[in-house]
Amino acid sequence: MYVADSRASTPSAEGAVRQGLAGRRRHAVAPTVLALGTVSLVTDVSSEMVTAVLPLYLVAGLGLSPLGFGLLDGIYNGFSALVRLAGGHLADRGGGRHKWVAGLGYGISALCKPLLLVAHTLTPIGLILAADRTGKGLRTAPRDALISLSSTPETRGRAFGVHRAMDTAGALFGPLVAFLILRATVDGYDAVFTVSFCVAVAGVLVLVLFVPGGASAPAAPEGPRPTLRAALALLRRRDLRRITIAALLLGLATVSDSFVYLLLQRRLGVPDRWFALLPLGTAAAFLLLAVPLGRLADRVGRWRIFLAGHGALLLAYGLLLTSWHGTALPYTVLALHGTFYAATDGVLMAAASDGVPEALRSSGLAVVQTGQALARFACSLLFGAAWTVWGDRTALAASTAALAVCAVFSYTLRPTREHIS
C-alpha cells in the first residue's frame, strides 16, 4: 500500500514507531524488529531443544514406540489453520492487540514445557504438543504484523530478513544446547525440559518488556474496521488476492522438506549418518541469505525475489532429477533449498504487507500464511500418493513441472502497486 504508507502524518502504529526514527539512520532496523527477533531466537532455542530430544525421550527415556505418533498431524493441520486465522483476527480487533495475542501464543508454548515433565504416555504428550503448536499458530500472524508495522515500507524486506535470520539462528542453537545438557547428565530429559521452560519464559519477558504495545495507537480512522467480515473482504483487494492465489498455487507445488531430504538420500545416496544433518544445511543457507535477500527484495522488488526463490527450488528439484551424482550435489541442493526459504519466507510477508491496510495487517498476513500452509499440506498428501502410484522420480518430475507452471502463472499475478525503494 504505497499510497497509505507514504502518509507519514497518519497517527498510526506504523507512523508512531517510525517517527522515532526520523532524522536518524533511515535504513536502520527498528528496535521492535530486533526485540521480536530476540524473542523468536530465544523461543526457537527453547522449542528446538524439545523437538531435538523428543524421539530419544520417547524411545529411550519412556520406552514408547513412536510409530504412528504423527497420525494426529493431519487432523491438527486443519485446526492449526483456523487458530492462525483466529490469532490474526484477534490481534486486529481493539485497534491492534498484536503484542498481547502474540504474547498469549508465546505464553501457551512456554507453559507446555513443564507439563512434559509430568506426561509419561503418548496421549498426554500428543495433547501437549498440540497445545504448543496452538501457541505457535496464534502468535505467527500478530508477530509478522508487528514486524511489518514497525518498519518502513522501503525496508520491510530487510526487517523480515533480520527477523528470519535470528529465528533460524535460534533453531540451529537449540538442539546444540539440548545435546550438551544430555551429555552433562544421565537421562537428563527433565533437565532439558526445565531449561527449555526457563528459556521460553525469558523469551516471553523480552516480548512483554521490549516490544511496544499497540493500545496507544488507534487505527487510522478512515481504515476499515477490523471485523471478521472485513478480514474476509481483504480478499477482494486485488493485490492481496493475487498474492494469496500465487502463494497457494506455489504452495501446492512445494514438496515438503522431509520429502526433499528423503529424495536427497535415495537419489544421491547420502549416507545414513548424515541424514539427521540435512536440515542443518537448509537452515544454514537460510540464516546466511535471509538478510541479503531481504535487502535485495527491498531494492529490486519483493515479488521478483519471491519468484526467484521458487526458481532456486525448481533448480534443486531439477538437480535431484538428473543422474549427475557428484559429491557437491547434496551441498548444492541444500544451498538452493535454503535460498528458497531465504527468498520466500519473510519476503512473502513483506510483499503481502504492501497490500493490507494497517488495521487489518494481522488478519491479512494470516490469510496468506494459512493459504500457503494448507496448500503445502495438500501437496505433501498428493506427493505421497503420487510416490505410491508412480515412484519417487516420477512424483518429483510431476512436482517440478507443476512448480514451473505455477511460477510462470504467478509471474503474471505480480501485484500492481508493489513498493520498490
Added chain:
Amino acid sequence: MTLRSRILVLASAVVVLTAVALGAVLHASARAERRDHTQARGPRVAAGRVTLTDPGRLVFRNMAWGPHRDELTSVPATAPGGPRTASGVKCLRFYADSGTGVCLQAVHGPVSDTYRALILDARLHTTAHYDVPGIPSRARVSPSGRFAAWTAFVGGDSYAGTNFSTRTAIVDTTTGRLIPSLEQFRIVKDGRAYRSPDVNFWGVTFSADDRTFYATLATKGRTYLIRGDLTTNTVTTLHPNVECPSLSPDGTRIAYKKRVAGLPADAPWRLYVLDLRTMRETPLAEERSVDDQAVWRDAHTIVYALPGDYGADLYRVPADGTGAPQRIGSAAVSPAYLH
C-alpha cells in the same frame, strides 16, 4: 517503565531463571553417581569371561545399577536369576547365535550421540561395524550366525511433521555385503507389486536356510508379516497385524506382538503365536502389553522383556497359550540363548 528499569527486570528474571535451569542440570547430573553404586538386593555382577559359544548360557544386557550397568552379561540358562558374569562390552540392544553377536551401541560424540552396530565374534571382539541412522530398536542374528539385522527409529523423515520412521538393515557377516535399508526391496503385497513412500520395516527374524527372513512391514497405518528373500531382494506379505516377529527354532511358528482392538493407545499389544502352515493365531497367557521382539528359549517357551524398576525385566511364557507368565530375571533386556 523506563528502559533502565525494564532492563533491570529482565536481568533479575534471567538470574532467577538461570539458577533454576542450572539446578535442574546439576540434579540430573548427580544421577550419574547414584547409578554407579550397586543397587541393594540387586543381582550380583562380577567381571569375567563371556563367550558366545557356551551352550546352556543366556547372554543379555545387564541393567542393574553398579559398575557393570549396560554391559553384556551371561548367566546359566537354567538359573537366570543367579550371579551374572559381566563382559565389559556395553550395548543398548543385542542378539547372538552360533558364535556371532550383533551389538547396537551409542557412540558419545562431543555434541550428540550417534549409534553403530558392532558385529562380534565368539569372544566378543568386534569384526565389523556399521553406522546406525537412529535410535536402536531391534537386533537379530540368523541361526547360522551368517546374517545380522537391526532396526533403528529415525525421526522426522516422514511428511506429516512429528512422524517417525524406521530403518532396517541386514548385513552378510561373511562377505560384508550390507543392505542399508529393506526399503530398497521389491514389495509384493496381496499378490501385486506395491510401493509407497510411507513403507517402514522393522523386527527381522531369520530362518535357518540363510535365505529367508521374516519382518514387519508397515504402510498406510497397517502392519503385515512379510517373508523376505535375500537372493531375489523381494518381500511378500503373508498376514496382517504382525509386529516384531520371532521365528521358532523349527521354523514353523512366529511369535509376535499383535495390536488388539480396544486396548489403550499406549499399551496396544498382546503376544501371539502364528502357525505358518495353518495361519492360525494363538494368544499367549501374558495379559500385559509387550513391546519387544520375543525370543524362543526352546520349541515350547517364549522369553520377552517388560518394563521394570531398573529399565526392564525378563519373563517367560509357554508358546501354546497355556500356563502363566513367570519372571526369570530382573534388570535385564535383549536376551539371547546360546546353543
